[in-house]
Amino acid sequence: MASIVNPPRDPNTLSNYNNFVTTHTIANLGIHFEKRCVSGNITLKLKSITDAATKEIVLDTSFLNIKDVVVNGRASKWNLSSRFEPYGSALKISLEEGIDDGKSVDVNITSETTKDCTALGWMTPAQARSEYPYMYTQCQAIYARSVFPCQDTPDVKSTFEFNIESPLPVLASGLSTGVQDVHSGSEVAAGTKLYSFEQKLPIPSYLFALASGNIEKAPIGPRSTVATGPKQLQAAKWELEESTEKFIETIEKIVYPYQWGHYNVFILPPSFPYGGMENPIYTYATPTLISGDRENIDVIAHELSHSYSGNLVSNCSWEHFWLNEGWATYLERRIQAAVHGKPRRDFSAIIGWKALQDSVAQFGETHEFTQLVVDLKGKDPDDAFSSIPYEKGYTFLSYLESQVGEDKWNKFIPHYFNTFARRSLDSYDFKANLLAFFESDSAASDALNKVDWDAWFYKPGLPPKPKFETSLVDVCYALASKWKNIKAEKFEPKAQDVKGWCANQAVVFLDSVQAFAHKLDKRETQAMGSVYGFAKSRNAEVVARYFQVALKAKDDSVYKPTAELLGNVGRIKFVRPLYKWLSEADRKLAVKTFEKNIDFYHPICRGLIEKDLFGKGNRI
Numbered sequence: 001m002a003s004i005v006n007p008p009r010d011p012n013t014l015s016n017y018n019n020f021v022t023t024h025t026i027a028n029l030g031i032h033f034e035k036r037c038v039s040g041n042i043t044l045k046l047k048s049i050t051d052a053a054t055k056e057i058v059l060d061t062s063f064l065n066i067k068d069v070v071v072n073g074r075a076s077k078w079n080l081s082s083r084f085e086p087y088g089s090a091l092k093i094s095l096e097e098g099i100d101d102g103k104s105v106d107v108n109i110t111s112e113t114t115k116d117c118t119a120l121g122w123m124t125p126a127q128a129r130s131e132y133p134y135m136y137t138q139c140q141a142i143y144a145r146s147v148f149p150c151q152d153t154p155d156v157k158s159t160f161e162f163n164i165e166s167p168l169p170v171l172a173s174g175l176s177t178g179v180q181d182v183h184s185g186s187e188v189a190a191g192t193k194l195y196s197f198e199q200k201l202p203i204p205s206y207l208f209a210l211a212s213g214n215i216e217k218a219p220i221g222p223r224s225t226v227a228t229g230p231k232q233l234q235a236a237k238w239e240l241e242e243s244t245e246k247f248i249e250t251i252e253k254i255v256y257p258y259q260w261g262h263y264n265v266f267i268l269p270p271s272f273p274y275g276g277m278e279n280p281i282y283t284y285a286t287p288t289l290i291s292g293d294r295e296n297i298d299v300i301a302h303e304l305s306h307s308y309s310g311n312l313v314s315n316c317s318w319e320h321f322w323l324n325e326g327w328a329t330y331l332e333r334r335i336q337a338a339v340h341g342k343p344r345r346d347f348s349a350i351i352g353w354k355a356l357q358d359s360v361a362q363f364g365e366t367h368e369f370t371q372l373v374v375d376l377k378g379k380d381p382d383d384a385f386s387s388i389p390y391e392k393g394y395t396f397l398s399y400l401e402s403q404v405g406e407d408k409w410n411k412f413i414p415h416y417f418n419t420f421a422r423r424s425l426d427s428y429d430f431k432a433n434l435l436a437f438f439e440s441d442s443a444a445s446d447a448l449n450k451v452d453w454d455a456w457f458y459k460p461g462l463p464p465k466p467k468f469e470t471s472l473v474d475v476c477y478a479l480a481s482k483w484k485n486i487k488a489e490k491f492e493p494k495a496q497d498v499k500g501w502c503a504n505q506a507v508v509f510l511d512s513v514q515a516f517a518h519k520l521d522k523r524e525t526q527a528m529g530s531v532y533g534f535a536k537s538r539n540a541e542v543v544a545r546y547f548q549v550a551l552k553a554k555d556d557s558v559y560k561p562t563a564e565l566l567g568n569v570g571r572i573k574f575v576r577p578l579y580k581w582l583s584e585a586d587r588k589l590a591v592k593t594f595e596k597n598i599d600f601y602h603p604i605c606r607g608l609i610e611k612d613l614f615g616k617g618n619r620i
């Protein structure tokens, strides 16, 4: 009898993963810098999870050139459906006969990426600030399908084998198993080597990662290495070597031993569109992290936390993204508290709460994307991306912690990460797991019965505001309030005002000043920039916020430095608001800056600025 096939939980894949699931993937690929493409073949071991009635395998692809499909060693019939936005083109592979439940089939596909590929960042030597070109992938959320055909859903997890040919050193989201010379021929660039890796823990497709360039390595701990261009190597090592192992040991105490063998950090060229990306074995990180003051390494605590939340225990679809990011934010702040003392947790949460307020204000407080659990049917997960899953998720987990009490909650954390390790889950699995864990504890159960789950999951807007411990931020608010009344109080800024402040205190101060920045005049914002040293800060979090304040005040002394920063940093978090405010202050300069740097930005970032500056796909 045919088993009942549930509809897939993930609406953002075209694959029929309710019939087949990928259990192992072999990626034999070549990186071609001149043609700017990645090509080769992929073998997917697909296990049937229903009876033999289904005679078709459907995979995700996006802007791929498919050349050949072989099933169990025999050429197969296949066709590529027309594009269905935003998900790409379904690759439909016919099977001669159905596959019995539990049996596997090997599908080998030869393909190459095209110029429209959304996952690959390519850089000329000039853009990479190097003598060599550079390439890297960014697959989260639904871009792995533009590198190779796959079941591009976090609800399916596969082990991986990578065999990658490139003329420059290669990194991947697996442990290295060797490097071999490749004899050059007409098709092969000089110096090409074959770099092999394996990933024995099953990972979802969005964690597939490759990078190649003039990459060198240095140790930053007993199980950690930093990789980056030779010029930045020493600075990167200094920034990270003090904390990386400390963070790992701390999270091991909060959850359980680190499972992936090595935890390494790869510092990318400045066009990298994110602060960090939790690719297994090698966290990818923005070079803005290397600020010379070790003040931005909370990003590392965050990405390391994904080794548990996201990479080992994964959200089953982007509708439940808060499970990845809310938990990672929660664990990141627990690490900060353990390493630097309790007030640090709330210090970071206060900055997070401001980001949450901004996101809710930006979407509108009744907007569906301000819910913790969102409906993404037919939608692009990138459109829903904001601070909400991070900060509403964090607020929810902190609230649950306070409901059951800290000690009991601490016992639940390893239980949760044990139950769902190597699996994917949704918000209802999380709820059921939590309730079951405390079933025999009547005090905790009573407290959990008071939780309004539906409101937390589905109510748009801000959740109730938690009480924060404000010891580290009170001075920042007090100074901001002086600036608010600068004219009435004849306040004269002095370097003394911010003496001994850490970068995050400047961030909190600038975040509050932003609310009334349009009322400041140019003379005042200039004084803020020079007297407090914000205008020349090496810390991108500080300088980008200061520029926003000054742009809002129409202070033309920052227009040129803003345009320069926009040519040197491609991190979406900084670039988007800076373009927005530069465009309001000096539209011509904003457009000119974008046109000048268009090739510098990663395709995802480029698309977003284009949308913001010119409206959807409408460049005028």
Ligand code: BES
Pocket (backbone or CB within 6 Å): 140, 141, 273, 274, 275, 276, 277, 278, 298, 299, 302, 303, 306, 325, 385, 573
């Ligand atoms: N996984 C995210 C980055 C991401 C999310 C990439 C969605 C693509 C789609 C990563 O863990 C992250 O959250 N990065 C943050 C830094 C962090 C400290 C909050 C970032 O890039 O700003």
Ligand code: ZN
Pocket (backbone or CB within 6 Å): 302, 306, 324, 325, 328
């Ligand atoms: Zn994250």
